[in-house]
Amino acid sequence: MIYKRSSELFAEAEKVIPGGVNSPVRAFKAVGGTPIFVKSAKGAYLYDEDGNRLIDYINSWGPMILGHAYEPVVEAVIEKAKLGTSFGMPTELETQIAALAVSMVPNIDKIRFVNSGTEACMSAVRLARGFTKRDKIIKFAGCYHGHSDSFLIQAGSGAVTFGTPNSPGVTAGTAKDTLLAKYNDLENVAALIEANKNEIAAIIVEPVAGNMGCIPPVKGFLEGLRELCTANGILLIFDEVMTGFRLARGGVQELFNINADIVCFGKVIGGGLPVGAFAARAEIMNYLAPLGPVYQAGTLSGNPLAMAAGLAMLQALDTDRAIFKRLEDKTAYLGAGIERVLKANNVVFTINQIGSMISVHFDANPVTDFQSAAAGDNETFKKFFHGLVAEGVYIAPSAYETWFITDALTYGDLDFTIQAIDKVSKTF
Numbered sequence: 001m002i003y004k005r006s007s008e009l010f011a012e013a014e015k016v017i018p019g020g021v022n023s024p025v026r027a028f029k030a031v032g033g034t035p036i037f038v039k040s041a042k043g044a045y046l047y048d049e050d051g052n053r054l055i056d057y058i059n060s061w062g063p064m065i066l067g068h069a070y071e072p073v074v075e076a077v078i079e080k081a082k083l084g085t086s087f088g089m090p091t092e093l094e095t096q097i098a099a100l101a102v103s104m105v106p107n108i109d110k111i112r113f114v115n116s117g118t119e120a121c122m123s124a125v126r127l128a129r130g131f132t133k134r135d136k137i138i139k140f141a142g143c144y145h146g147h148s149d150s151f152l153i154q155a156g157s158g159a160v161t162f163g164t165p166n167s168p169g170v171t172a173g174t175a176k177d178t179l180l181a182k183y184n185d186l187e188n189v190a191a192l193i194e195a196n197k198n199e200i201a202a203i204i205v206e207p208v209a210g211n212m213g214c215i216p217p218v219k220g221f222l223e224g225l226r227e228l229c230t231a232n233g234i235l236l237i238f239d240e241v242m243t244g245f246r247l248a249r250g251g252v253q254e255l256f257n258i259n260a261d262i263v264c265f266g267k268v269i270g271g272g273l274p275v276g277a278f279a280a281r282a283e284i285m286n287y288l289a290p291l292g293p294v295y296q297a298g299t300l301s302g303n304p305l306a307m308a309a310g311l312a313m314l315q316a317l318d319t320d321r322a323i324f325k326r327l328e329d330k331t332a333y334l335g336a337g338i339e340r341v342l343k344a345n346n347v348v349f350t351i352n353q354i355g356s357m358i359s360v361h362f363d364a365n366p367v368t369d370f371q372s373a374a375a376g377d378n379e380t381f382k383k384f385f386h387g388l389v390a391e392g393v394y395i396a397p398s399a400y401e402t403w404f405i406t407d408a409l410t411y412g413d414l415d416f417t418i419q420a421i422d423k424v425s426k427t428f
């Protein structure tokens with residue numbers, strides 16, 4: 001494949017955009033080379049600026065669960081745009097998507113829309129702090145909740161239980177209110193709670209982790225978090241920005257039958273437009289302004305184009321009840337195929353999969369937390385990534401990412417991908 005125009009466009013972008021990208025992972029730093037510039041996408045395929053076609057396993061990092069340029073979403077956006085693109089006043093559409101989301105997701109009475117997953121998680125934590133009148137939160141190493149200050153925290157050294165900033169610009173004052181726990185390790189969480197009695201407002205977790213590869217919760221982990229939260233007056237926040245409307249109609253709460261106190265959404269809920277949301281039972285949501293004291297706002301929140309796209313997407317998922325099973329079947333088929341060819345080529349690997357999320361780790365050991373995810377062989381991953389791109393298959397340019405399976409992928413596409421992986425893994 002030729003990337004002449006992509007390379008030229010990247011060089012131009014670098015002059016006026018830091019690193020040439022508006023979100024760092026797009027810059028290919030983890031795999032080397034220069035990013036591919038997209039011209040268009042339809043269904044399961046991306047078409048780049050050099051005329052190459054790629055089967056897409058990122059799908060805008062999750063939102064395009066029905067494939068790119070899904071007609072009902074595109075049509076809804078076009079029709080709405082003709083009626084005006086933003087008012088900063090209420091529209092009926094906002095109530096329609098809110099009512100549908102509340103009907104699809106268990107255990108929520110009210111939902112507020114924002115513009116990104118970052119905003120949703122940031123606002124959920126503020127709400128939890130206001131509601132409990134406590135300051136500290138627990139997050140898990142390797143879980144991503146967007147780029148707001150409270151979440152850009154890494155493990156503190158030695159005896160300190162609080163985190164330290166992992167980006168300049170995050171203050172030590174902010175970092176001291178975020179405690180870092182190990183994913184899938186209940187004892188660790190219990191110890192943190194014990195050491196910070198009556199100080200913890202919330203535990204925020206990706207109930208199925210997707211930002212260190214795909215890491216499902218071990219048996220009892222989510223149940224244990226629920227019990228610890230209930231026993232200690234802590235709110236449990238499920239960050240379902242990735243898993244919401246993907247792993248089940250009602251997300252992980254439905255899938256594992258566990259109630260969170262606040263749930264965050266993003267990605268699929270916006271149908272590919274910039275949307276996030278957070279939701280809870282009325283008692284908690286009524287704590288938000290203008291009803292309650294916790295402030296939260298947005299000039300473009302509930303934007304009509306974004307709501308139209310989100311509503312069309314949710315309606316499609318709500319109507320087609322077989323979709324989540326169909327996605328899971330395709331993903332399991334892909335996983336089994338990858339396993340078959342990697343084994344045949346004597347590659348050391350672990351595959352994690354749940355529903356339409358899957359990740360391939362180049363390490364023999366089980367991948368259950370950040371530490372085990374980080375143990376993967378990144379040199380092999382780089383060869384894997386570039387090899388697959390050359391074959392016309394696009395996966396995320398980082399070993400820490402999940403692949404997202406869309407309904408637009410055919411079994412022919414999956415077979416093509418498995419064959420490409422067979423070919424590429426022979427070169428390791």
Ligand SMILES: *Cc1c(COP(=O)(O)O)cnc(C)c1O
Pocket residue numbers: 115116117118119121144145146147206210211239240241242266267276
């Ligand atoms: C993508 C993601 C976010 C951040 O969402 P943005 O829309 O990128 O701000 C938060 N949490 C999880 C679990 C995510 O996957």
